[in-house]
Amino acid sequence: APLPLRHHHLKSFQLPRRGDPYTGRVPLMFNVDMTCSRCRPATAMAAGYDFYRNGQSDDIIFVWGGGGWLETNFGRLRYRQDxxxxxxxxxxxxLVPDDIAKEDYLILESAHPVRIPARYLHPEGQIRMGAPYSERDFHGPTELGPTEQEGDFAILLKDRARLTKVVMASHPFDVVGWDGYLYPFTFNANDFEPLTGxxxxxxxxxxTFEIRGYVVCTFAPRWLDHHPEAVKVPWAHDNTEADEVLFYxxxxxxxxxxxxxxxxxxxxQGIPxxxxxxxxxxxxxxxxxxxxxVxxxxxxxxxxxxxxxxxDDPDYPLSWLG
Ligand SMILES: [Fe+2]
Structure with a gap:
């Protein structure tokens, strides 16, 4: 039976560590466009494979804790908290973490591409002045370092609910160059420039990002509204066209x-x-x-x-009673 319509408060802080950054994901919420998981991996890579490939979705990994190297067939790049x-x-x-015990992620798997909102972009394609970030804040892979090795290199390939092991006879990062506009990148939440009115x-x-069927926003540290009579918290509202999830x-x-x-x-949506x-x-x-x-x-x-x-805290809907 469907659950009654109500507000929810999920506490994920105590989630036990399990698996690796791929198999250790614990899906919490989903619809046709996206799946939101938390992941607190116990190991950097489970036995039986060397790499991961999401064949059906774009992964947005928000690094709540930890840091290390992201190694990809486009090259490698550092990642850090936030x-x-x-x-x-x-x-x-x-992911090659510096310290697996600190790794902690919020993961959004998107059925559609992750984009910069159109209103932040100049018609020529550059990020506009006045957008909350600039090209400087996006970091793509560097240090391609082609890896010329032969042997068995196993890739855990995910497509929707199915996992397949693909074994290549040479290292998948044996790449001397690439061209194009599609590549992994990092953007740090602390580089988001908040606005205040x-x-x-x-x-x-x-x-921050626009995906067909949902948006991702960053509530960064910021000055609050400065009219002498400003109400500085979001007033009572009704998301008539969206479910709203905040990760604190x-x-x-x-x-x-x-x-x-x-x-x-x-x-x-449906209740204020x-x-x-x-x-x-x-x-x-x-x-x-x-x-x-986030x-x-x-x-x-x-x-x-x-x-x-x-x-889930069953008493959360009653929390407005004071
Ligand atoms: Fe809200």
């Missing part, structure tokens, strides 16, 4: 009580939500927020997995 690592489908890759500015100012990365969250780093809130009692008045004297959060809003409703329901 990076969004965007890996187009078909890329052969592996005299009064509360709407969520599109936080938009760190800091104090002005509009919410009870959420902690690692929490997700899911506020579905707003600041928790007391938070509006409390916000009047605040000048800055140091919160960092939001994704989906066009189609999200379904929760049994793993998500196991970390």
């Amino acid at each position: 990076d969004y690592i965007v890996i187009p489908r078909g890329t052969i890759y592996r 005299t009064v509360h500015l709407p969520p599109p100012i936080h938009q 990365v760190r800091g104090q969250f002005g509009s919410r009580k009870g959420v902690e780093p690692g929490s997700f809130t899911l506020h579905p 939500h707003g600041p928790h009692p007391g938070t509006t008045l409390k916000s009047f004297d605040a000048q800055r927020t140091e919160e960092l959060a 939001m994704f809003d989906t066009q189609y409703p999200l379904q929760l997995t049994p793993e998500a329901l196991a970390m």
